[in-house]
Amino acid sequence: MKEEPKQELLSVDRIRQMIDLYNPCTDDYLFVLDFENDSYYISPHALERFLLPGCYFHNVSDTLLRVTCEEDRQALTDDLADILSTERVTHNMVYRWRGLDGQPIWINCRGRVARGEDKRALYMVGCINEIGRKQKADNVSGLLGETSLQTWMQGFQDEIPDGYFLRMGLDNFKSINAKLGVEYGDMILRKMGDFTISCVHHGQHLYRIVADEFVIVDFNGGTAKEAVDLYMEIRRMLDRFVEENHYEAFVTVSAGILQCKDVQDFSWSQIMKLSEFALTEAKQLGKNRSYVFMQEDYDRFLKKKKLTQVLRQAVASNFEGFEVYYQPIFLSKDGSLSGAEALMRFHLDDEMVMPGEFISILEDTGLIIPAGRWILHEALKFAKQMQQVIPGFRVNVNVSYVQVMKSDVVTDIMDALKQYDISPEHLIIELTESGLIESDTYFTRLWTQLKESGVKLALDDFGTGYSNFHYLNELRPDIIKIDRSFTMRAMANEYEFNLLSLLNGMVKSLELKVCVEGVETAEECDKIAVLPPDYSQGFYFGRPCPRADFEKKFVNSGTVSNDIVH
Numbered sequence: 001m002k003e004e005p006k007q008e009l010l011s012v013d014r015i016r017q018m019i020d021l022y023n024p025c026t027d028d029y030l031f032v033l034d035f036e037n038d039s040y041y042i043s044p045h046a047l048e049r050f051l052l053p054g055c056y057f058h059n060v061s062d063t064l065l066r067v068t069c070e071e072d073r074q075a076l077t078d079d080l081a082d083i084l085s086t087e088r089v090t091h092n093m094v095y096r097w098r099g100l101d102g103q104p105i106w107i108n109c110r111g112r113v114a115r116g117e118d119k120r121a122l123y124m125v126g127c128i129n130e131i132g133r134k135q136k137a138d139n140v141s142g143l144l145g146e147t148s149l150q151t152w153m154q155g156f157q158d159e160i161p162d163g164y165f166l167r168m169g170l171d172n173f174k175s176i177n178a179k180l181g182v183e184y185g186d187m188i189l190r191k192m193g194d195f196t197i198s199c200v201h202h203g204q205h206l207y208r209i210v211a212d213e214f215v216i217v218d219f220n221g222g223t224a225k226e227a228v229d230l231y232m233e234i235r236r237m238l239d240r241f242v243e244e245n246h247y248e249a250f251v252t253v254s255a256g257i258l259q260c261k262d263v264q265d266f267s268w269s270q271i272m273k274l275s276e277f278a279l280t281e282a283k284q285l286g287k288n289r290s291y292v293f294m295q296e297d298y299d300r301f302l303k304k305k306k307l308t309q310v311l312r313q314a315v316a317s318n319f320e321g322f323e324v325y326y327q328p329i330f331l332s333k334d335g336s337l338s339g340a341e342a343l344m345r346f347h348l349d350d351e352m353v354m355p356g357e358f359i360s361i362l363e364d365t366g367l368i369i370p371a372g373r374w375i376l377h378e379a380l381k382f383a384k385q386m387q388q389v390i391p392g393f394r395v396n397v398n399v400s401y402v403q404v405m406k407s408d409v410v411t412d413i414m415d416a417l418k419q420y421d422i423s424p425e426h427l428i429i430e431l432t433e434s435g436l437i438e439s440d441t442y443f444t445r446l447w448t449q450l451k452e453s454g455v456k457l458a459l460d461d462f463g464t465g466y467s468n469f470h471y472l473n474e475l476r477p478d479i480i481k482i483d484r485s486f487t488m489r490a491m492a493n494e495y496e497f498n499l500l501s502l503l504n505g506m507v508k509s510l511e512l513k514v515c516v517e518g519v520e521t522a523e524e525c526d527k528i529a530v531l532p533p534d535y536s537q538g539f540y541f542g543r544p545c546p547r548a549d550f551e552k553k554f555v556n557s558g559t560v561s562n563d564i565v566h
């Protein structure tokens with residue numbers, strides 16, 4: 001330990017004189033606690049604020065406890081006892097004193113203990129400030145605020161305590177304010193504060209941070225399970241409140257739980273970041289529930305964040321890193337090559353990222369609009385080149401519901417067809433059913449316009465989610481693409497196979513075409529041949545590959561098809 005520089009001891013009387021001298025110069029309250037005489041002197045203007053018997057008094061411990069709010073008395077007693085029984089020289093506590101009107105006032109009391117030769121505590125000089133005045137506390141919920149939490153946390157940087165942070169956020173709080181008014185919102189916050197106060201245990205600390213969030217800190221070895229139980233207790237109180245108020249406001253609360261042991265860098269910013277992530281996860285998992293922080297989830301989140309940045313950059317720098325793979329599609333009747341599906345790939349640090357990982361990011365960020373336009377152009381360029389060898393070659397391009405809803409995808413398609421001089425029937429646009437339900441009116445408009453233009457339409461991923469046979473007759477897609485999961489089920493289960501067979505027959509009777517996806521083995525191929533579908537696509541016939549490989553593998557060596565979907 002570092003040796004403290006020797007300081008000259010002042011007499012308590014001299015310190016009292018100095019306090020009087022400083023009294024008019026500050027809003028804070030200076031004090032001296034004389035351990036030897038059991039007396040206490042505080043700046044006289046403290047009497048204008050707190051329920052003190054005078055600015056000078058004896059019997060310090062009892063008097064101070066009387067002015068201290070009940071909830072904080074034990075902590076103060078413990079701290080004073082600790083000063084007397086150890087060699088500690090600093091005192092730093094945030095707690096509540098009673099004001100003249102009996103209401104609690106948050107204070108931060110910091111002091112320095114002067115010790116004699118024998119290390120005995122002689123006196124303590126210090127300063128008390130009202131943190132509420134500095135917006136360190138929140139007068140709506142009656143709780144301490146974020147800055148107070150931050151200041152308190154600074155003491156724990158070297159040694160990570162054992163326990164947890166329970167960060168709770170009201171769900172959809174903004175809409176409560178909007179629908180029922182800010183005063184109603186404040187009342188809910190106050191209630192939430194009250195419920196939380198009544199549930200926290202001795203030694204746990206409670207703060208209200210950003211608008212609608214509350215943090216309970218337990219550094220007493222509390223476990224994640226205990227944090228969940230505590231959250232559930234608060235949630236039940238809130239539920240009861242909502243019920244008693246006849247659902248006037250339907251308020252729920254979510255919680256993110258962060259265990260101290262999971263925080264490697266125990267800094268304020270890191271704790272805020274990780275606890276915020278935990279709360280956001282809880283909300284994303286459906287709200288009104290808790291989530292306990294897990295490093296794997298956080299790593300995945302960071303990876304996604306990085307990928308998002310990289311994708312944005314790549315789109316901005318002329319799609320550098322993006323590549324198109326082509327998977328062959330064969331005509332079942334004679335095994336000839338009919339065309340290819342264009343599938344997006346992305347290269348990141350020598351690794352190939354698959355669409356499963358990045359398409360949803362492109363959709364969430366809207367980047368699918370430029371990226372979708374880019375792949376459309378690449379695919380049509382490719383088709384043009386292939387048509388030199390195979391005149392009827394068709395290319396399939398996937399279009400996302402985001403493109404349908406938020407861009408003029410029909411114009412993009414028409415312009416691109418013109419630019420590469422490709423006739424519309426050689427382009428097949430693949431759309432999924434799930435997107436279809438979400439974007440009803442946009443979708444039907446797009447569908448009609450494309451149909452009129454002569455572009456072919458494929459209903460992708462058939463057999464997943466809510467496959468709706470009713471669509472088939474109404475929409476009359478040119479092709480139904482049976483999803484790999486349906487194909488797999490049909491391979492493994494006779495009932496499913498019969499279903500596939502029935503579907504195949506029905507689609508044919510509607511004069512639509514069927515393409516079976518995900519055929520991986522010769523055995524599967526034989527089984528499928530019984531149906532047979534119009535087209536087959538799968539690893540067994542050919543994996544998606546770059547353009548040059550495609551030409552080598554499937555064009556220069558195989559038979560070709562001039563069949564066109566009518």
Ligand code: C2E
Binds near residue numbers: 537
């Ligand atoms: P999808 O449209 O159903 O494309 C077929 C997917 O099945 C491709 O996965 C393909 O590699 C895979 N596949 C084909 N045959 C087999 C097989 O026999 N076995 C197995 N296990 N898989 C097979 P990929 O390339 O990973 O693409 C996944 C999904 O990402 C696509 O599913 C599509 O929904 C989306 N996607 C890919 N490229 C684009 C694009 O340019 N735009 C949009 N909007 N979505 C795209």
Ligand code: CA
Binds near residue numbers: 430460
């Ligand atoms: Ca597809």
Ligand code: CA
Binds near residue numbers: 461482484
């Ligand atoms: Ca598909």
